[in-house]
Amino acid sequence: MTKKIVLAGGTGFVGKYLEEKFQNSGYEVILISRKEGHVSWNNQAGILEAIDNSEMLINLAGKSVNCRYNAKNKEEIFNSRTETTRILGDAILECENPPSLWINSSTATIYRHAEDRPMTEEGGDIGSGFSVDVAKAWEKSFFAFTLPETRKVALRMAIVLGKDGGVIPTYKNLVRFGLGGIQGSGNQKFSWIHIEDLYQIILFFREKKELSGVFNCSSPNPVTNRELMSHLRKALNTKIGLPSPKWMLEMGAILINTETELILKSRWVIPERLEKAGYKFKYSSLDEALRQIFTK
Template identity: 35%
Template sequence: MRRILISGGSGFVGNAITQLFTASNDEVFILTRGEKKSNHPKIKYVQWMNGNNAAEQELPQIDAVINLAGETINGRWTSEKKQAILNSRLKATEELLSIVKKMDTPPRVWINASAIGYYGTSQSKVFTEAEETHGTDFLAEVVKAWETKAKEASSIGCRTVITRFGLILGKDGGVLPQLTLPYRFFAGGTVGSGNQWVSWIHIDDVARLMKETFDNEGYSGPVNAASPNPVTMKEFGEIIGGVLKRPHWLPAPSFMFKLVFGEMSMLILKGQQVLPEKAMDNGFTFKYPNLKRALQDLLQ
Protein backbone atom coordinates (compact mmCIF):
# COMPACT_ATOMS: atom_id res chain seq x y z
CA MET A 1 0.00 0.00 0.00
CA ARG A 2 1.30 3.41 -1.02
CA ARG A 3 0.43 6.80 0.42
CA ILE A 4 -0.36 9.71 -1.89
CA LEU A 5 -0.60 13.35 -0.80
CA ILE A 6 -2.73 15.58 -3.05
CA SER A 7 -3.27 19.33 -2.99
CA GLY A 8 -6.34 20.35 -4.95
CA GLY A 9 -7.64 16.82 -4.50
CA SER A 10 -11.30 17.81 -4.29
CA GLY A 11 -11.42 19.28 -7.79
CA PHE A 12 -12.26 17.84 -11.21
CA VAL A 13 -8.88 16.21 -11.82
CA GLY A 14 -8.22 15.48 -8.14
CA ASN A 15 -11.40 13.43 -7.80
CA ALA A 16 -10.48 11.26 -10.80
CA ILE A 17 -6.96 10.66 -9.48
CA THR A 18 -8.21 9.87 -5.98
CA GLN A 19 -10.68 7.29 -7.31
CA LEU A 20 -7.98 5.60 -9.37
CA PHE A 21 -5.46 5.36 -6.53
CA THR A 22 -7.97 4.15 -3.94
CA ALA A 23 -9.19 1.51 -6.41
CA SER A 24 -5.59 0.22 -6.34
CA ASN A 25 -5.75 0.02 -2.53
CA ASP A 26 -3.51 3.07 -2.07
CA GLU A 27 -4.17 5.63 0.68
CA VAL A 28 -4.88 9.22 -0.37
CA PHE A 29 -4.36 12.23 1.89
CA ILE A 30 -6.08 15.36 0.57
CA LEU A 31 -4.98 18.78 1.77
CA THR A 32 -7.90 21.08 2.51
CA ARG A 33 -8.40 24.52 4.03
CA GLY A 34 -11.66 23.59 5.72
CA GLU A 35 -12.70 20.79 8.03
CA LYS A 36 -13.70 17.74 6.02
CA LYS A 37 -14.20 14.10 6.84
CA SER A 38 -14.32 11.17 4.49
CA ASN A 39 -16.41 8.03 4.77
CA HIS A 40 -13.96 6.22 2.51
CA PRO A 41 -11.45 4.12 4.49
CA LYS A 42 -8.63 5.02 2.09
CA ILE A 43 -9.18 8.79 2.02
CA LYS A 44 -8.22 11.26 4.74
CA TYR A 45 -8.47 15.05 4.72
CA VAL A 46 -5.68 17.09 6.28
CA GLN A 47 -5.95 20.81 6.95
CA TRP A 48 -3.36 23.22 5.59
CA MET A 49 -2.94 26.91 4.82
CA ASN A 50 -5.50 27.69 7.51
CA GLY A 51 -4.16 29.37 10.63
CA ASN A 52 -1.37 27.48 12.35
CA ASN A 53 -2.07 24.05 10.90
CA ALA A 54 1.00 21.81 10.77
CA ALA A 55 -0.04 19.32 8.10
CA GLU A 56 3.24 17.44 8.26
CA GLN A 57 2.44 16.37 11.83
CA GLU A 58 -0.72 14.61 10.68
CA LEU A 59 0.86 12.75 7.80
CA PRO A 60 2.56 9.34 7.70
CA GLN A 61 5.47 8.60 5.36
CA ILE A 62 4.36 9.81 1.91
CA ASP A 63 5.34 8.07 -1.32
CA ALA A 64 4.12 10.66 -3.82
CA VAL A 65 3.00 14.29 -3.84
CA ILE A 66 0.54 15.44 -6.50
CA ASN A 67 0.16 19.22 -6.67
CA LEU A 68 -3.01 20.42 -8.39
CA ALA A 69 -3.84 23.45 -6.24
CA GLY A 70 -4.58 26.80 -7.86
CA GLU A 71 -7.28 29.32 -8.67
CA THR A 72 -9.43 28.22 -11.62
CA ILE A 73 -8.54 29.90 -14.91
CA ASN A 74 -12.22 29.97 -15.88
CA GLY A 75 -13.84 33.39 -15.77
CA ARG A 76 -12.99 36.77 -17.21
CA TRP A 77 -9.29 37.58 -16.75
CA THR A 78 -9.41 40.88 -14.92
CA SER A 79 -6.15 42.15 -13.44
CA GLU A 80 -7.28 40.84 -10.04
CA LYS A 81 -8.18 37.44 -11.51
CA LYS A 82 -4.81 37.18 -13.24
CA GLN A 83 -2.99 37.93 -10.01
CA ALA A 84 -5.05 35.30 -8.18
CA ILE A 85 -4.34 32.69 -10.88
CA LEU A 86 -0.59 33.21 -10.53
CA ASN A 87 -0.30 33.83 -6.79
CA SER A 88 -2.50 30.89 -5.76
CA ARG A 89 -0.28 28.45 -7.64
CA LEU A 90 2.97 29.83 -6.34
CA LYS A 91 1.73 30.11 -2.75
CA ALA A 92 0.29 26.59 -2.64
CA THR A 93 3.44 25.11 -4.18
CA GLU A 94 5.65 27.00 -1.72
CA GLU A 95 3.57 25.71 1.19
CA LEU A 96 3.67 22.17 -0.12
CA LEU A 97 7.44 22.36 -0.52
CA SER A 98 7.66 23.53 3.09
CA ILE A 99 5.66 20.51 4.25
CA VAL A 100 7.83 18.09 2.28
CA LYS A 101 11.05 19.63 3.59
CA LYS A 102 9.91 18.84 7.14
CA MET A 103 9.41 15.15 6.40
CA ASP A 104 12.01 12.70 7.69
CA THR A 105 12.16 11.05 4.27
CA PRO A 106 11.09 12.92 1.12
CA PRO A 107 8.46 11.38 -1.17
CA ARG A 108 9.83 9.36 -4.07
CA VAL A 109 8.11 11.53 -6.65
CA TRP A 110 6.57 14.99 -6.95
CA ILE A 111 3.96 15.24 -9.74
CA ASN A 112 2.92 18.78 -10.56
CA ALA A 113 0.02 19.94 -12.68
CA SER A 114 0.76 22.29 -15.54
CA ALA A 115 -0.68 23.06 -18.97
CA ILE A 116 0.21 22.87 -22.63
CA GLY A 117 -0.30 26.63 -22.53
CA TYR A 118 3.43 26.60 -21.73
CA TYR A 119 4.14 26.36 -25.46
CA GLY A 120 2.14 29.38 -26.53
CA THR A 121 -0.15 29.15 -29.56
CA SER A 122 0.50 28.14 -33.16
CA GLN A 123 -1.41 26.71 -36.13
CA SER A 124 1.71 25.31 -37.81
CA LYS A 125 4.11 24.00 -35.15
CA VAL A 126 3.95 20.61 -33.46
CA PHE A 127 5.04 20.70 -29.82
CA THR A 128 6.61 17.87 -27.84
CA GLU A 129 8.34 17.87 -24.47
CA ALA A 130 11.61 18.58 -26.28
CA GLU A 131 10.43 22.15 -26.94
CA GLU A 132 12.38 24.46 -24.62
CA THR A 133 11.01 27.83 -25.70
CA HIS A 134 7.83 28.87 -23.90
CA GLY A 135 5.14 31.26 -25.10
CA THR A 136 4.84 34.91 -24.16
CA ASP A 137 1.11 35.23 -23.42
CA PHE A 138 -0.31 35.41 -19.90
CA LEU A 139 -1.06 31.71 -19.49
CA ALA A 140 2.39 30.71 -20.76
CA GLU A 141 4.04 33.04 -18.26
CA VAL A 142 1.93 31.62 -15.41
CA VAL A 143 2.78 28.06 -16.36
CA LYS A 144 6.49 28.87 -16.64
CA ALA A 145 6.56 30.45 -13.17
CA TRP A 146 4.59 27.55 -11.67
CA GLU A 147 6.85 24.92 -13.20
CA THR A 148 9.97 26.76 -12.05
CA LYS A 149 8.71 26.76 -8.46
CA ALA A 150 7.66 23.09 -8.62
CA LYS A 151 11.07 22.01 -9.90
CA GLU A 152 12.53 22.96 -6.53
CA ALA A 153 11.23 19.57 -5.36
CA SER A 154 14.12 17.91 -7.19
CA SER A 155 16.58 19.63 -4.85
CA ILE A 156 15.05 17.82 -1.86
CA GLY A 157 15.32 14.38 -3.39
CA CYS A 158 12.04 13.97 -5.28
CA ARG A 159 11.87 12.71 -8.84
CA THR A 160 9.94 15.59 -10.36
CA VAL A 161 7.30 15.25 -13.09
CA ILE A 162 5.48 18.19 -14.69
CA THR A 163 2.23 17.05 -16.34
CA ARG A 164 1.15 19.56 -18.98
CA PHE A 165 -2.59 19.10 -19.44
CA GLY A 166 -4.35 19.52 -22.73
CA LEU A 167 -8.06 20.36 -22.88
CA ILE A 168 -9.49 17.89 -20.35
CA LEU A 169 -12.83 16.34 -21.33
CA GLY A 170 -15.15 14.99 -18.65
CA LYS A 171 -18.83 14.69 -17.82
CA ASP A 172 -18.83 16.73 -14.65
CA GLY A 173 -16.10 19.31 -15.14
CA GLY A 174 -13.85 21.07 -17.58
CA VAL A 175 -15.15 22.86 -20.67
CA LEU A 176 -17.01 20.02 -22.41
CA PRO A 177 -20.45 20.89 -20.95
CA GLN A 178 -20.14 24.46 -22.26
CA LEU A 179 -18.90 23.35 -25.68
CA THR A 180 -21.73 20.85 -26.15
CA LEU A 181 -24.54 23.11 -24.91
CA PRO A 182 -25.17 24.88 -28.26
CA TYR A 183 -25.46 21.50 -30.01
CA ARG A 184 -28.08 20.32 -27.54
CA PHE A 185 -30.16 23.33 -28.65
CA PHE A 186 -29.47 22.64 -32.36
CA ALA A 187 -27.26 25.75 -32.58
CA GLY A 188 -23.78 24.24 -32.75
CA GLY A 189 -21.16 25.21 -35.28
CA THR A 190 -17.53 26.07 -35.88
CA VAL A 191 -15.97 28.31 -33.24
CA GLY A 192 -13.71 31.03 -34.57
CA SER A 193 -11.75 30.17 -37.70
CA GLY A 194 -12.05 26.44 -37.03
CA ASN A 195 -8.40 25.98 -38.00
CA GLN A 196 -7.05 26.28 -34.45
CA TRP A 197 -5.75 23.05 -32.94
CA VAL A 198 -7.40 21.36 -29.98
CA SER A 199 -5.05 19.12 -28.03
CA TRP A 200 -7.46 17.26 -25.79
CA ILE A 201 -7.51 14.32 -23.35
CA HIS A 202 -10.20 12.24 -21.64
CA ILE A 203 -10.30 12.70 -17.84
CA ASP A 204 -9.76 8.94 -17.34
CA ASP A 205 -6.53 9.10 -19.33
CA VAL A 206 -5.38 12.11 -17.31
CA ALA A 207 -5.70 10.10 -14.10
CA ARG A 208 -4.15 6.98 -15.65
CA LEU A 209 -1.18 8.90 -17.03
CA MET A 210 -0.52 10.66 -13.72
CA LYS A 211 -0.58 7.32 -11.94
CA GLU A 212 1.73 5.94 -14.63
CA THR A 213 4.27 8.69 -13.98
CA PHE A 214 4.33 7.54 -10.35
CA ASP A 215 4.58 3.83 -11.14
CA ASN A 216 7.20 4.21 -13.88
CA GLU A 217 10.47 5.79 -12.80
CA GLY A 218 11.31 6.47 -16.43
CA TYR A 219 9.23 9.64 -16.28
CA SER A 220 10.75 12.94 -15.19
CA GLY A 221 10.51 16.56 -16.26
CA PRO A 222 7.66 17.72 -18.52
CA VAL A 223 5.10 15.16 -19.70
CA ASN A 224 2.39 16.17 -22.16
CA ALA A 225 -0.99 14.89 -20.95
CA ALA A 226 -2.78 15.05 -24.29
CA SER A 227 -4.18 12.54 -26.75
CA PRO A 228 -1.86 11.46 -29.57
CA ASN A 229 -4.58 12.61 -31.99
CA PRO A 230 -5.26 16.36 -31.72
CA VAL A 231 -7.95 17.80 -34.01
CA THR A 232 -8.88 21.20 -35.40
CA MET A 233 -11.72 23.09 -33.76
CA LYS A 234 -13.85 22.50 -36.86
CA GLU A 235 -13.31 18.74 -36.57
CA PHE A 236 -13.98 18.94 -32.84
CA GLY A 237 -17.38 20.54 -33.45
CA GLU A 238 -18.30 18.17 -36.25
CA ILE A 239 -17.56 15.16 -34.06
CA ILE A 240 -19.63 16.61 -31.19
CA GLY A 241 -22.53 17.09 -33.60
CA GLY A 242 -22.17 13.57 -34.93
CA VAL A 243 -22.07 11.96 -31.49
CA LEU A 244 -25.05 13.99 -30.26
CA LYS A 245 -26.88 13.59 -33.60
CA ARG A 246 -27.19 17.35 -33.91
CA PRO A 247 -26.35 19.65 -36.82
CA HIS A 248 -23.06 21.46 -37.05
CA TRP A 249 -24.13 24.55 -38.91
CA LEU A 250 -24.23 27.83 -36.96
CA PRO A 251 -20.77 29.47 -36.77
CA ALA A 252 -19.69 31.26 -33.59
CA PRO A 253 -17.54 34.22 -34.71
CA SER A 254 -14.37 35.06 -32.79
CA PHE A 255 -15.60 38.51 -31.81
CA MET A 256 -18.50 36.99 -29.86
CA PHE A 257 -16.15 34.96 -27.67
CA LYS A 258 -13.83 37.92 -27.19
CA LEU A 259 -16.78 40.10 -26.17
CA VAL A 260 -18.03 37.59 -23.59
CA PHE A 261 -14.77 36.16 -22.23
CA GLY A 262 -12.20 38.83 -22.99
CA GLU A 263 -8.60 37.62 -22.94
CA MET A 264 -9.63 34.17 -21.69
CA SER A 265 -11.21 33.55 -25.13
CA MET A 266 -7.71 32.66 -26.38
CA LEU A 267 -8.13 29.23 -24.77
CA ILE A 268 -10.75 28.42 -27.43
CA LEU A 269 -9.87 30.75 -30.31
CA LYS A 270 -6.18 29.88 -30.37
CA GLY A 271 -4.51 26.56 -29.86
CA GLN A 272 -1.48 24.36 -30.26
CA GLN A 273 -0.80 20.93 -31.71
CA VAL A 274 0.78 18.97 -28.87
CA LEU A 275 1.91 15.34 -28.92
CA PRO A 276 2.55 13.13 -25.85
CA GLU A 277 5.95 11.93 -26.99
CA LYS A 278 7.19 10.84 -23.55
CA ALA A 279 4.06 8.84 -22.81
CA MET A 280 4.29 7.08 -26.16
CA ASP A 281 8.01 6.42 -25.75
CA ASN A 282 7.31 4.85 -22.34
CA GLY A 283 4.64 2.56 -23.78
CA PHE A 284 1.62 4.25 -22.23
CA THR A 285 -1.64 3.10 -23.84
CA PHE A 286 -4.41 5.67 -24.07
CA LYS A 287 -7.84 4.27 -23.29
CA TYR A 288 -9.38 6.99 -25.45
CA PRO A 289 -6.90 7.81 -28.21
CA ASN A 290 -9.42 9.31 -30.61
CA LEU A 291 -12.00 12.02 -30.04
CA LYS A 292 -15.08 10.20 -31.32
CA ARG A 293 -14.58 7.31 -28.92
CA ALA A 294 -13.93 9.71 -26.03
CA LEU A 295 -17.07 11.74 -26.72
CA GLN A 296 -19.18 8.62 -27.15
CA ASP A 297 -18.13 7.60 -23.65
CA LEU A 298 -18.82 11.03 -22.17
CA LEU A 299 -21.94 12.10 -24.05
CA GLN A 300 -23.94 8.95 -24.70
Protein backbone atom coordinates (compact mmCIF):
# COMPACT_ATOMS: atom_id res chain seq x y z
CA MET A 1 0.00 0.00 0.00
CA THR A 2 1.28 3.49 -0.91
CA LYS A 3 2.13 5.64 2.09
CA LYS A 4 -0.08 8.71 2.30
CA ILE A 5 0.52 12.21 3.65
CA VAL A 6 -2.06 15.00 3.76
CA LEU A 7 -1.00 18.63 3.26
CA ALA A 8 -3.69 21.09 4.29
CA GLY A 9 -3.27 24.53 2.79
CA GLY A 10 -0.17 23.29 1.03
CA THR A 11 -0.32 25.43 -2.12
CA GLY A 12 2.20 28.10 -1.13
CA PHE A 13 5.99 28.30 -1.06
CA VAL A 14 6.41 25.89 1.88
CA GLY A 15 3.68 23.49 0.81
CA LYS A 16 5.03 23.07 -2.71
CA TYR A 17 8.48 22.29 -1.34
CA LEU A 18 7.14 19.69 1.09
CA GLU A 19 4.89 18.16 -1.57
CA GLU A 20 7.82 17.61 -3.92
CA LYS A 21 10.05 16.24 -1.16
CA PHE A 22 7.49 13.72 0.06
CA GLN A 23 6.53 12.66 -3.46
CA ASN A 24 10.20 12.04 -4.24
CA SER A 25 10.33 9.87 -1.12
CA GLY A 26 7.53 7.65 -2.42
CA TYR A 27 4.53 9.18 -0.67
CA GLU A 28 1.14 9.87 -2.11
CA VAL A 29 0.50 13.52 -1.17
CA ILE A 30 -3.10 14.73 -0.95
CA LEU A 31 -3.77 18.46 -0.73
CA ILE A 32 -6.69 20.16 0.99
CA SER A 33 -7.16 23.71 -0.27
CA ARG A 34 -9.48 26.13 -2.01
CA LYS A 35 -7.82 25.47 -5.36
CA GLU A 36 -9.46 23.44 -8.09
CA GLY A 37 -8.24 19.84 -8.28
CA HIS A 38 -7.61 19.55 -4.54
CA VAL A 39 -9.90 18.34 -1.77
CA SER A 40 -12.08 21.33 -0.90
CA TRP A 41 -12.46 22.68 2.64
CA ASN A 42 -16.22 22.41 2.07
CA ASN A 43 -15.99 18.69 1.29
CA GLN A 44 -16.23 17.06 4.72
CA ALA A 45 -16.48 13.55 3.30
CA GLY A 46 -13.47 14.15 1.05
CA ILE A 47 -11.39 15.49 3.94
CA LEU A 48 -12.26 12.46 6.08
CA GLU A 49 -11.38 10.09 3.23
CA ALA A 50 -8.06 11.89 2.67
CA ILE A 51 -7.00 11.86 6.32
CA ASP A 52 -8.17 8.32 7.15
CA ASN A 53 -5.31 5.82 6.71
CA SER A 54 -2.76 8.62 6.24
CA GLU A 55 0.60 8.48 8.00
CA MET A 56 0.80 12.19 8.73
CA LEU A 57 -1.29 15.35 8.53
CA ILE A 58 0.55 18.66 8.05
CA ASN A 59 -1.57 21.80 8.32
CA LEU A 60 -0.17 24.97 6.73
CA ALA A 61 -3.52 26.68 6.10
CA GLY A 62 -3.97 30.38 6.74
CA LYS A 63 -4.48 33.62 4.84
CA SER A 64 -1.21 35.50 4.31
CA VAL A 65 -0.48 38.17 6.92
CA ASN A 66 1.20 40.23 4.19
CA CYS A 67 -1.74 42.66 4.00
CA ARG A 68 -3.23 45.65 5.80
CA TYR A 69 -4.84 44.74 9.11
CA ASN A 70 -8.29 46.14 8.38
CA ALA A 71 -11.42 44.52 9.86
CA LYS A 72 -12.08 42.28 6.85
CA ASN A 73 -8.51 41.00 6.59
CA LYS A 74 -8.26 40.47 10.35
CA GLU A 75 -11.37 38.30 10.32
CA GLU A 76 -10.07 36.26 7.37
CA ILE A 77 -6.61 35.83 8.94
CA PHE A 78 -8.17 34.66 12.20
CA ASN A 79 -10.80 32.32 10.74
CA SER A 80 -8.54 30.82 8.09
CA ARG A 81 -6.37 29.41 10.89
CA THR A 82 -8.79 28.48 13.64
CA GLU A 83 -11.60 27.12 11.44
CA THR A 84 -9.36 24.95 9.24
CA THR A 85 -7.73 23.52 12.36
CA ARG A 86 -11.16 22.72 13.80
CA ILE A 87 -12.26 21.06 10.56
CA LEU A 88 -9.17 18.84 10.54
CA GLY A 89 -9.54 17.89 14.20
CA ASP A 90 -13.18 16.95 13.72
CA ALA A 91 -12.20 14.78 10.74
CA ILE A 92 -9.52 12.95 12.74
CA LEU A 93 -12.11 12.16 15.41
CA GLU A 94 -14.16 10.35 12.75
CA CYS A 95 -11.26 8.40 11.25
CA GLU A 96 -11.22 4.61 11.59
CA ASN A 97 -7.43 4.67 11.18
CA PRO A 98 -6.29 8.19 12.12
CA PRO A 99 -2.81 9.55 11.33
CA SER A 100 -0.23 8.89 14.01
CA LEU A 101 1.13 12.46 13.72
CA TRP A 102 -0.57 15.82 13.20
CA ILE A 103 1.78 18.77 12.69
CA ASN A 104 0.06 22.15 12.81
CA SER A 105 1.61 25.48 11.88
CA SER A 106 1.91 28.18 14.48
CA THR A 107 4.14 31.23 14.49
CA ALA A 108 7.14 32.66 16.31
CA THR A 109 5.22 35.95 16.34
CA ILE A 110 3.40 34.62 19.41
CA TYR A 111 6.28 35.95 21.55
CA ARG A 112 6.72 39.59 22.51
CA HIS A 113 9.01 42.06 20.75
CA ALA A 114 12.35 41.00 22.26
CA GLU A 115 15.67 42.82 22.03
CA ASP A 116 16.81 41.93 25.56
CA ARG A 117 16.85 38.11 25.55
CA PRO A 118 15.86 35.12 23.42
CA MET A 119 12.44 33.49 23.66
CA THR A 120 12.32 29.74 24.33
CA GLU A 121 9.29 27.46 24.63
CA GLU A 122 9.62 27.34 28.42
CA GLY A 123 10.99 30.78 29.21
CA GLY A 124 9.54 32.94 26.44
CA ASP A 125 7.03 35.71 27.10
CA ILE A 126 3.82 35.64 25.09
CA GLY A 127 3.23 39.05 23.53
CA SER A 128 0.13 41.16 22.89
CA GLY A 129 -1.69 42.60 19.90
CA PHE A 130 -3.60 41.22 16.93
CA SER A 131 -0.92 38.85 15.58
CA VAL A 132 -0.37 37.34 19.02
CA ASP A 133 -4.12 36.94 19.58
CA VAL A 134 -4.33 35.02 16.29
CA ALA A 135 -1.42 32.77 17.27
CA LYS A 136 -2.91 32.02 20.70
CA ALA A 137 -6.33 31.21 19.24
CA TRP A 138 -4.67 29.02 16.57
CA GLU A 139 -2.85 26.93 19.16
CA LYS A 140 -5.92 26.82 21.42
CA SER A 141 -7.97 25.42 18.52
CA PHE A 142 -5.28 22.80 17.87
CA PHE A 143 -4.77 21.62 21.44
CA ALA A 144 -8.51 21.59 22.19
CA PHE A 145 -8.72 18.13 20.59
CA THR A 146 -8.06 14.99 22.63
CA LEU A 147 -6.82 12.41 20.11
CA PRO A 148 -5.50 9.27 21.81
CA GLU A 149 -4.03 7.78 18.61
CA THR A 150 -2.66 10.98 17.09
CA ARG A 151 0.42 12.79 18.39
CA LYS A 152 0.22 16.58 18.01
CA VAL A 153 3.06 19.02 17.34
CA ALA A 154 2.64 22.79 16.94
CA LEU A 155 5.51 24.44 15.06
CA ARG A 156 6.10 28.06 16.04
CA MET A 157 7.75 28.88 12.73
CA ALA A 158 10.18 31.70 12.13
CA ILE A 159 10.58 33.30 8.68
CA VAL A 160 11.19 30.48 6.18
CA LEU A 161 14.03 31.06 3.70
CA GLY A 162 14.46 29.19 0.42
CA LYS A 163 15.23 29.59 -3.27
CA ASP A 164 11.82 29.80 -4.85
CA GLY A 165 9.64 32.06 -2.77
CA GLY A 166 8.84 33.47 0.63
CA VAL A 167 10.60 36.70 1.60
CA ILE A 168 13.77 36.20 -0.46
CA PRO A 169 12.51 37.76 -3.75
CA THR A 170 11.42 40.91 -1.85
CA TYR A 171 14.74 41.28 -0.05
CA LYS A 172 16.62 40.57 -3.27
CA ASN A 173 14.80 43.40 -5.03
CA LEU A 174 15.46 45.82 -2.17
CA VAL A 175 19.18 45.09 -2.27
CA ARG A 176 19.42 45.31 -6.06
CA PHE A 177 17.69 48.70 -6.09
CA GLY A 178 20.08 50.08 -3.48
CA LEU A 179 17.64 49.88 -0.55
CA GLY A 180 19.46 47.08 1.26
CA GLY A 181 20.37 49.10 4.34
CA ILE A 182 18.94 48.74 7.83
CA GLN A 183 15.17 48.95 8.32
CA GLY A 184 14.06 50.95 11.32
CA SER A 185 16.69 50.86 14.07
CA GLY A 186 18.34 47.76 12.59
CA ASN A 187 18.54 46.27 16.09
CA GLN A 188 15.40 44.13 15.82
CA LYS A 189 16.12 40.41 15.72
CA PHE A 190 15.36 38.33 12.64
CA SER A 191 14.62 34.69 13.44
CA TRP A 192 14.67 32.45 10.39
CA ILE A 193 14.82 28.84 9.24
CA HIS A 194 15.94 27.30 5.95
CA ILE A 195 13.14 25.42 4.20
CA GLU A 196 15.21 22.22 4.01
CA ASP A 197 15.60 22.25 7.80
CA LEU A 198 11.83 22.64 8.11
CA TYR A 199 11.40 19.48 6.03
CA GLN A 200 14.06 17.62 8.02
CA ILE A 201 12.44 18.69 11.30
CA ILE A 202 9.15 17.15 10.13
CA LEU A 203 11.00 13.89 9.42
CA PHE A 204 12.63 14.19 12.84
CA PHE A 205 9.21 14.33 14.50
CA ARG A 206 8.06 11.36 12.46
CA GLU A 207 10.86 9.26 13.94
CA LYS A 208 10.92 10.70 17.48
CA LYS A 209 7.60 9.34 18.66
CA GLU A 210 8.09 10.61 22.22
CA LEU A 211 7.95 14.27 21.10
CA SER A 212 4.76 16.34 21.18
CA GLY A 213 3.54 19.81 22.08
CA VAL A 214 4.93 23.22 21.12
CA PHE A 215 8.30 23.61 19.38
CA ASN A 216 10.11 26.71 18.16
CA CYS A 217 10.96 26.06 14.52
CA SER A 218 13.88 28.40 13.90
CA SER A 219 17.62 28.43 13.37
CA PRO A 220 19.67 28.51 16.60
CA ASN A 221 21.44 31.62 15.25
CA PRO A 222 19.05 34.54 14.69
CA VAL A 223 20.58 37.81 13.52
CA THR A 224 19.76 41.49 13.83
CA ASN A 225 18.16 43.30 10.92
CA ARG A 226 21.49 45.12 10.50
CA GLU A 227 23.30 41.77 10.15
CA LEU A 228 20.60 40.37 7.86
CA MET A 229 20.91 43.22 5.38
CA SER A 230 24.71 43.04 5.50
CA HIS A 231 24.63 39.31 4.73
CA LEU A 232 22.18 39.90 1.87
CA ARG A 233 24.34 42.66 0.34
CA LYS A 234 27.37 40.40 0.58
CA ALA A 235 25.53 37.44 -0.97
CA LEU A 236 24.31 39.63 -3.84
CA ASN A 237 27.66 41.42 -4.23
CA THR A 238 26.13 44.85 -3.63
CA LYS A 239 28.02 47.45 -1.61
CA ILE A 240 25.49 50.27 -1.37
CA GLY A 241 22.45 49.90 0.86
CA LEU A 242 20.41 52.94 1.83
CA PRO A 243 18.64 52.73 5.21
CA SER A 244 14.85 52.83 5.55
CA PRO A 245 13.74 54.75 8.66
CA LYS A 246 10.51 53.82 10.40
CA TRP A 247 8.51 56.74 8.92
CA MET A 248 9.50 55.71 5.42
CA LEU A 249 8.51 52.11 6.10
CA GLU A 250 5.12 53.25 7.41
CA MET A 251 4.46 55.17 4.21
CA GLY A 252 5.72 52.32 2.04
CA ALA A 253 3.59 49.77 3.87
CA ILE A 254 0.45 51.71 2.99
CA LEU A 255 1.48 51.93 -0.66
CA ILE A 256 2.21 48.20 -1.01
CA ASN A 257 -0.73 47.14 1.18
CA THR A 258 1.11 45.53 4.09
CA GLU A 259 2.12 46.18 7.73
CA THR A 260 5.47 47.28 9.16
CA GLU A 261 5.20 44.69 11.95
CA LEU A 262 6.54 42.12 9.49
CA ILE A 263 9.84 44.04 9.38
CA LEU A 264 10.05 45.97 12.64
CA LYS A 265 8.99 43.40 15.25
CA SER A 266 12.00 41.85 16.97
CA ARG A 267 11.57 38.08 16.83
CA TRP A 268 14.35 36.58 18.96
CA VAL A 269 13.46 32.89 19.04
CA ILE A 270 15.65 29.93 19.96
CA PRO A 271 14.77 26.24 19.20
CA GLU A 272 15.60 25.01 22.69
CA ARG A 273 13.34 21.94 22.68
CA LEU A 274 14.51 20.79 19.23
CA GLU A 275 18.16 21.04 20.15
CA LYS A 276 17.63 19.26 23.48
CA ALA A 277 15.84 16.47 21.57
CA GLY A 278 18.94 16.06 19.39
CA TYR A 279 18.03 17.75 16.11
CA LYS A 280 21.10 18.90 14.14
CA PHE A 281 20.52 21.80 11.79
CA LYS A 282 21.75 21.53 8.21
CA TYR A 283 21.76 25.31 7.87
CA SER A 284 22.47 26.79 11.27
CA SER A 285 24.10 30.04 10.10
CA LEU A 286 22.61 32.65 7.80
CA ASP A 287 25.73 32.68 5.62
CA GLU A 288 25.29 28.96 4.89
CA ALA A 289 21.62 29.38 4.13
CA LEU A 290 22.11 32.34 1.78
CA ARG A 291 24.98 30.64 0.03
CA GLN A 292 22.67 27.73 -0.84
CA ILE A 293 19.79 30.02 -1.81
CA PHE A 294 21.81 32.25 -4.14
CA THR A 295 23.95 29.54 -5.74
CA LYS A 296 22.66 28.84 -9.23
